[in-house]
Amino acid sequence: MPSADPAITVEDLHKFYDQYEAVGGVSFEVAEGEIFGLLGPNGAGKTTTVEILEGYRTSSSGSVSVLGFDPAERPRALRERVGIVLQSSGMYRHVRVREAVAHWAGLYPHPRDVDEVLGIVGLDDAVQAMALVRTLSGGQQRRLDLALALIGDPDLIFLDEPTTGFDPAARRAAWGTIKRLRELGKTVLLTTHYLEEAQQLCDRVAIIKSGKILAEGPPNTLSGASARYRVSWRDENGSPRSAEVDDPTELLHRLTGEAIARGERLADCSVVRPSLEDVYLELTADETSELTADETSEAAQ
C-alpha cells in the first residue's frame, strides 16, 4: 500500500571532495511506487548523489532519508529492503548464473523465487542459467546485476546508468524489464544520461548538472525557463519568424486573422511544445566550459 511518507527524501545535500563541490545543495523526494530519474551529463553529480543514498558515501551536509532510515549508518534492515545496480561492479568469475542468484537469495529474509527473477531479467533459458559468470556478454552481466538486485524482493531499487553501453535492441529489452518493476510496485531511482530513457521510463525527472538540480517534473511537462510554446510561421514577406509564448492562443488568433485578411495562407506554421531534449539541452548548455572540473570530480571518485 502506498503510504504518505516518501521512499526517499533529500534535503539540501552537499558533497565536497577536497575543495571541489560534487553535489551543491540538491533536494528532491521520490514517492513510493514511483520511477524517478536523475538525468544529467557525465560528472553532474548523479552517481555521488545515488551512492550517498545507497550508503556507500557520506554527505558533507544536508539530510537524506531512505525508507525512513539514514543510509550513512547502513542499517541491515535498510539493506534488506534495497536493491542496488551499481554503475559498474564485478562478480565472482567462477560461479554459475543460477547459483549466484540462489546464493544472493540466501542473504535476504524474504527473497523472491530464483527462477521467477531469472525470468524477469531474461536469463531463464537453461544454457544461460548454467553459464559461468565470466563467460557472459556485457548485456547478460547487466541482466545478472539486475537479477541480484531484485532477488531480495526490495521495496526500492537503485539503477545507476542501467543501460550505458547497450546496443539499441538491448536497451529496449532493458526498458521492458524496468517497466515491469513498476508493475511489481517497486520504487525506482535511476540515473541516466539518455533523454529517451528518462522519457520512456520515468514518472518524474530531475535534471542535474554540476551538482545542482536545474529542473524537476514529469518528463512531458517538465517546466523550466524554456517550457513555453514556440510558434513559427512565415510573415507576409516570406521571411521565417518565430516567437516563444506561455499561451499561443492569442498569437495564433492574430496570425490567422492577418493571413485571412491578406487572403493568403499562413505558411509553414507550427506550434511546438519543447521536448525534454530541448529543456535538457538548454539547461545543460555551456557544458564544455565546465567539463574539466566535472572530469576532475569523476577522477576523485
Add this chain to the structure above:
Amino acid sequence: MSDGSLAWRQYRLERKMFWRNPTAAFFSFVLPLIFLFLFGAVFSGDQGDLDVLVPGIAGLSVMATTFNALATQMTFLREQGVLKRVRGTPLPGGAYLSGLIGSAATNAVIQILIIIVAGKFFFGLGWPKSWIELAVFSVLGVACFAAMGVAFSHIIPNFEAAPAYTNLVFLPMIFISGVFFDVDNVPTFLRDIANALPLVHVINGISAALVTGAPLAENLSDLAVVAVWTLACVIFAVRGFSWSARA
C-alpha cells in the same frame, strides 16, 4: 539467517569456486609439493636436511595458501567491484570475510596434511610427535598470515601489481626463514631480521611438533612472536579495509 550460517554459506560458495579455478588450485597445492620433492631429491640421504625441509615447506604452504592467496584475492575482489556489490547486501562484512578466510584456512590444512603424509612415506619422518602442538602452530600461523594477507591487500594498488607485491614479501621471507636450509647457517643480521618476522617461528613450532618433539612449553617465545604479529595484522586488516577500488 544467523551470521554464522551466512558465513558457512559463503564458505561453501568459496570452496566451490576455488575448485573451478585450476590456476589457483595449482598454485595453492602443487607448487609447494614441487618444492618439497625437488629439494627433497637434492637433500635425499641426509636426514638432518630433510628434517629441516619438511617443516619448512609446511610453513611455506601455510603462508602461500593464506597470505599470498588472500592478498591477491582481496585485491581482485576490491578492484572488480565485488566487495562493493557485497557491501550493498545485508551480508555482514564479518560473515563474508569469515567465509573467505575459512576457505584459505582449509587449503592450508589440506596442504599440511599432504606434507605430513609425504614426510612419513617419502622423507623418513614419523607421524607428528604432537598433534596438539601442530594444531596450535598451524591455527596461529594461518590466523597470522591470513590477517597479514588481508592487511597487505590494502597496500597493493591494483590486481596487476598483486603478484609482484606479494612475492616481494613472500620470497625473501621464505628464504631467510629457513624453509630450505637450517637458519643457523644464515648470517647473523639476516637471522635477526628473520627472527623478527613470524614465519621462522611458525616453522620452529611445526618442526617441534613434527620432528624434535620439543614440548609446547619450550616454544612459548615462538608462540608469543606469532601472536603479536597476528594482533598487529588484524588491526591493520580491519583499519585499512576498503570496499571499493582506488581511483
